[in-house]
Amino acid sequence: xxxxxxxxxxxxxxxxxxxxxxxxxxxxxxxxxxxxxxxxxxxxxxxxxxxxxxxxxxxxxxxxxxxxxxxxxxxxxxxxxxxxxxxxxxxxxxxxxxxxxxxxxxxxxxxxxxxxxxxxxxxxxxxxxxxxxxxxxxxxxxxxxxxxxxxxxxxxxxxxxxxxxxxxxxxxxxxxxxxxxxxxxxxxxxxxxxxxxxxxxxxxxxxxxxxxxxxxxxxxxxxxxxxxxxxxxxxxxxxxxxxxxxxxxxxxxxxxxxxxxxxxxxxxxxxxxxxxxxxxxxxxxxxxxxxxxxxxxxxxxxxxxxxxxxxxxxxxxxxxxxxxxxxxxxxxxxxxxxxxxxxxxxxxxxxxxxxxxxxxxxxxxxxxxxxxxxxxxxxxxxxxxxxxxxxxxxxxxxxxxxxxxxxxxxxxxxxxxxxxxxxxxxxxxxxxxxxxxxxxxxxxxxxxxxxxxxxxxxxxxxxxxxxxxxxxxxxxxxxxxxxxxxxxxxxxxxxxxxxxxxxxxxxxxxxxxxxxxxxxxxxxxxxxxxxxxxxxxxxxxxxxxxxxxxxxxxxxxxxxxxxxxxxxxxxxxxxxxxxxxxxxxxxxxxxxxxxxxxxxxxxxxxxxxxxxxxxxxxxxxxxxxxxxxxxxxxxxxxxxxxxxxxxxxxxxxxxxxxxxxxxxxxxxxxxxxxxxxxxxxxxxxxxxxxxxxxxxxxxxxxxxxxxxxxxxxxxxxxxxxxxxxxxxxxxxxxxxxxxxxxxxxxxxxxxxxxxxxxxxxxxxxxxxxxxxxxxxxxxxxxxxxxxxxxxxxxxxxxxxxxxxxx
Amino acid sequence: xxxxxxxxxxxxxxxxxxxxxxxxxxxxxxxxxxxxxxxxxxxxxxxxxxxxxxxxxxxxxxxxxxxxxxxxxxxxxxxxxxxxxxxxxxxxxxxxxxxxxxxxxxxxxxxxxxxxxxxxxxxxxxxxxxxxxxxxxxxxxxxxxxxxxxxxxxxxxxxxxxxxxxxxx
Numbered sequence: 001x002x003x004x005x006x007x008x009x010x011x012x013x014x015x016x017x018x019x020x021x022x023x024x025x026x027x028x029x030x031x032x033x034x035x036x037x038x039x040x041x042x043x044x045x046x047x048x049x050x051x052x053x054x055x056x057x058x059x060x061x062x063x064x065x066x067x068x069x070x071x072x073x074x075x076x077x078x079x080x081x082x083x084x085x086x087x088x089x090x091x092x093x094x095x096x097x098x099x100x101x102x103x104x105x106x107x108x109x110x111x112x113x114x115x116x117x118x119x120x121x122x123x124x125x126x127x128x129x130x131x132x133x134x135x136x137x138x139x140x141x142x143x144x145x146x147x148x149x150x151x152x153x154x155x156x157x158x159x160x161x162x163x164x165x166x167x168x169x170x171x172x173x174x175x176x177x178x179x180x181x182x183x184x185x186x187x188x189x190x191x192x193x194x195x196x197x198x199x200x201x202x203x204x205x206x207x208x209x210x211x212x213x214x215x216x217x218x219x220x221x222x223x224x225x226x227x228x229x230x231x232x233x234x235x236x237x238x239x240x241x242x243x244x245x246x247x248x249x250x251x252x253x254x255x256x257x258x259x260x261x262x263x264x265x266x267x268x269x270x271x272x273x274x275x276x277x278x279x280x281x282x283x284x285x286x287x288x289x290x291x292x293x294x295x296x297x298x299x300x301x302x303x304x305x306x307x308x309x310x311x312x313x314x315x316x317x318x319x320x321x322x323x324x325x326x327x328x329x330x331x332x333x334x335x336x337x338x339x340x341x342x343x344x345x346x347x348x349x350x351x352x353x354x355x356x357x358x359x360x361x362x363x364x365x366x367x368x369x370x371x372x373x374x375x376x377x378x379x380x381x382x383x384x385x386x387x388x389x390x391x392x393x394x395x396x397x398x399x400x401x402x403x404x405x406x407x408x409x410x411x412x413x414x415x416x417x418x419x420x421x422x423x424x425x426x427x428x429x430x431x432x433x434x435x436x437x438x439x440x441x442x443x444x445x446x447x448x449x450x451x452x453x454x455x456x457x458x459x460x461x462x463x464x465x466x467x468x469x470x471x472x473x474x475x476x477x478x479x480x481x482x483x484x485x486x487x488x489x490x491x492x493x494x495x496x497x498x499x500x501x502x503x504x505x506x507x508x509x510x511x512x513x514x515x516x517x518x519x520x521x522x523x524x525x526x527x528x529x530x531x532x533x534x535x536x537x538x539x540x541x542x543x544x545x546x547x548x549x550x551x552x553x554x555x556x557x558x559x560x561x562x563x564x565x566x567x568x569x570x571x572x573x574x575x576x577x578x579x580x581x582x583x584x585x586x587x588x589x590x591x592x593x594x595x596x597x598x599x600x601x602x603x604x605x606x607x608x609x610x611x612x613x614x615x616x617x618x619x620x621x622x623x624x625x626x627x628x629x630x631x632x633x634x635x636x637x638x639x640x641x642x643x644x645x646x647x648x649x650x651x652x653x654x655x656x657x658x659x660x661x662x663x664x665x666x667x668x669x670x671x672x673x674x675x676x677x678x679x680x681x682x683x684x685x686x687x688x689x690x691x692x693x694x695x696x697x698x699x700x701x702x703x704x705x706x707x708x709x710x711x712x713x714x715x716x717x718x719x720x721x722x723x724x725x726x727x728x729x730x731x732x733x734x735x736x737x738x739x740x741x742x743x744x745x746x747x748x749x750x751x752x753x754x755x756x757x758x759x760x761x762x763x764x765x766x767x768x769x770x771x772x773x774x775x776x777x778x779x780x781x782x783x784x785x786x787x788x789x790x791x792x793x794x795x796x797x798x799x800x801x802x803x804x805x806x
Numbered sequence: 807x808x809x810x811x812x813x814x815x816x817x818x819x820x821x822x823x824x825x826x827x828x829x830x831x832x833x834x835x836x837x838x839x840x841x842x843x844x845x846x847x848x849x850x851x852x853x854x855x856x857x858x859x860x861x862x863x864x865x866x867x868x869x870x871x872x873x874x875x876x877x878x879x880x881x882x883x884x885x886x887x888x889x890x891x892x893x894x895x896x897x898x899x900x901x902x903x904x905x906x907x908x909x910x911x912x913x914x915x916x917x918x919x920x921x922x923x924x925x926x927x928x929x930x931x932x933x934x935x936x937x938x939x940x941x942x943x944x945x946x947x948x949x950x951x952x953x954x955x956x957x958x959x960x961x962x963x964x965x966x967x968x969x970x971x972x973x974x975x
Contacts, residue, residue, distance in 0.1 A: 024909075028896075033889075697951075
């Protein structure tokens with residue numbers, strides 16, 4: 001070896017592999033305004049589509065007259081449900097087994113529902129036409145309160161389902177009932193409650209909100225009638241599924257549909273489903289023979305495509321006097337809006353809400369969920385969470401605080417007492433999951449020490465005394481949350497979307513010079529896959545990440561995958577990447593053995609190549625092997641060096657974390673100030689710590705928004721109240737707290753690289769931490785539970801009602 | 807409805823003079839994106855709240871979604887496409903956003919960097935509080951702003967001849 005030979009450390013650093021804070025590849029184009037998002041794409045002869053929408057929440061549509069609109073020069077067509085019926089597309093299937101109107105078919109079920117689709121030469125002309133389309137409505141009684149959905153005299157929202165007492169998920173007990181889903185041992189749970197020393201019961205609501213990515217939903221459909229091929233660019237989190245659905249609905253063969261998700265400006269669950277805009281654009285392009293672009297505006301986005309949450313959770317916990325929990329009982333009333341369009345795996349009408357036992361060793365539990373229709377927009381997507389997991393985490397984390405208060409126990413101590421112990425993993429929960437790995441006590445103690453938890457409690461006590469003496473108008477809350485997520489959907493034995501199993505995939509091809517192209521079935525919307533996927537490959541096959549190109553989103557070139565949501569990319573696609581890379585390494589070992597004229601078994605892997613055991617100077621780098629793979633493969637072995645892997649995970653992964661929020665609240669203004677927020681995450685093996693922490697910051701900011709003000713609410717007429725950024729709270733840099741991040745590492749035992757996924761943890765864990773802080777602040781004044789969101793007006797009202805204003 | 811008469815507009819965009827005919831109602835963002843093919847500035851809300859469409863007009867940050875192209879007549883405009891250094895390398899701000907992980911999906915980034923550029927003209931060495939207030943007209947859904955603040959501090963330090971040591975979180 002001469003002095004120029006790089007050291008092992010230098011060779012390792014040159015890879016920029018797993019564990020490295022690699023700077024992002026994507027940023028080069030994004031910082032120069034050279035990203036390519038859907039609305040940046042133009043095609044010759046492109047038309048623009050836009051919707052006429054209903055001003056009413058519930059009404060019959062008796063007449064649609066587009067005569068005047070069609071007179072405007074540049075207006076090409078106006079589509080209504082009657083036109084769509086000709087191609088059997090007036091209704092479309094939802095991911096939840098229901099059907100949804102694409103355009104109003106005789107009635108509307110929520111405000112801003114799509115009534116007609118205008119196609120025009122530009123967006124301005126389309127808007128002009130909308131103003132001139134006359135629609136006659138006959139108003140119907142509006143149903144807004146989900147607790148009244150199943151009243152005997154509640155209006156019939158879905159005449160199309162009249163008389164159908166069997167839904168996609170079993171029997172329906174009322175004309176506005178969608179499903180009941182029950183899990184767990186009801187008798188054993190009842191027995192635990194009958195024998196309990198202490199019980200608590202609280203109705204905990206998680207209000208309706210919206211993922212609201214900065215880029216709205218949009219698409220560009222182009223039908224090539226000569227070749228019978230459809231190209232569809234769109235803001236899709238799951239482009240391959242969109243292609244399959246488009247093929248099934250349109251009867252265009254799947255290989256003649258080209259779905260492409262280019263750069264996507266955030267998703268957070270909003271861009272998983274299929275929306276009327278997509279269907280109408282495709283139909284309009286088929287009808288006109290020209291490309292048709294549809295771009296949602298912000299009001300349309302907030303009021304029609306995919307709300308999240310809206311779960312009302314009656315939560316009961318049974319316990320011993322010493323705090324040991326003995327049973328959990330939860331009933332959920334889910335408000336699904338006018339159609340059940342929840343984006344859950346098909347067999348899971350309430351997603352994975354049965355993770356509701358959380359991080360605690362409940363011997364028995366029972367869960368029952370009823371979904372109902374109301375005159376609100378459909379959706380029920382997982383807003384930066386795995387299917388209904390954030391609702392479950394909020395339910396149990398709020399519930400544990402309610403129990404702690406009743407017992408007079410510290411909420412952190414109550415959690416420590418009931419945690420599943422490290423030696424209990426893999427742990428089978430009372431509601432049917434097998435938790436893969438965890439070390440909750442270590443994480444909790446690390447977090448409590450980091451923030452000086454006991455010291456904060458002393459300070460809080462002193463402040464409460466001072467408040468009672470009238471020396472201060474400020475109260476202090478300490479929000480504790482210890483969440484367990486369930487992500488990485490999922491094993492084909494229990495997870496599919498419209499019959500498509502929820503595997504994911506990777507394809508890796510090494511070129512002769514040792515550079516790499518790789519493609520995955522996942523689709524980044526800001527997660528930085530072009531950066532991190534290359535890091536996994538770099539570590540696995542010893543080629544620098546800088547020489548590895550990652551592509552996603554083009555269904556013609558990428559292998560089939562179920563896309564990116566529910567923190568599933570790293571657990572599923574990430575595993576496929578590692579396994580595809582290992583196939584390449586296995587072949588490379590044979591080639592290296594041939595090159596070095598030794599047996600394969602005499603070789604060992606070392607960072608970026610194979611070396612002879614005991615003689616590390618006899619080695620072949622991966623780059624050398626790549627050249628040989630094409631040009632001098634061993635006899636009998638086919639040339640080339642590439643692999644594909646489809647990964648069906650054996651289990652979900654279970655990331656967890658300990659979050660603490662310290663808040664000071666002015667009782668006279670209701671202003672709650674976050675003094676400190678500490679987030680410890682355990683997502684198993686960490687691929688890129690910089691990106692993990694960036695995701696935690698972003699998810700915490702979303703959690704802050706949801707807990708402290710963000711809401712889609714409706715008045716009694718069904719008018720949507722939060723449909724612009726004037727009303728819908730998105731925090732700016734001024735309100736957003738400073739985030740402190742920390743971690744422990746408990747790898748997943750069943751994942752090839754031990755990674756669990758992290759993107760959604762901060763949203764799941766952040767919301768209870770904020771809400772518990774507000775509740776904790778007011779607890780000493782006698783409140784047990786305060787509903788979210790905790791904006792200043794509501795907090796002020798709470799203070800007033802508790803007599804804090806004197 | 808009759809055809810709308812078009813009016814002439816002239817402006818300097820990223821150092822180049824442009825002349826076009828537009829409808830009086832044409833929004834500046836649509837003019838930039840569709841007539842000039844400058845697709846860096848984005849549309850996130852069309853109500854001036856999100857700032858994804860921010861451009862610099864005569865030294866001031868403006869939301870191009872709520873200005874008519876006609877209002878920019880005779881103006882000097884700079885968009886994200888005009889931010890790189892003259893030799894084509896990334897500017898201190900663009901580099902700062904990458905080094906400090908100040909972006910994720912990239913949709914707010916052009917407006918955010920363009921706003922930060924003007925902010926640093928107004929106040930070359932802002933405090934963290936001044937940065938947070940200074941970018942409060944630009945929403946980001948991905949980063950939680952903490953690393954955006956660092957990115958702007960990185961650029962300010964570099965432009966003031968100092969090293970910025972803080973690492974991206």
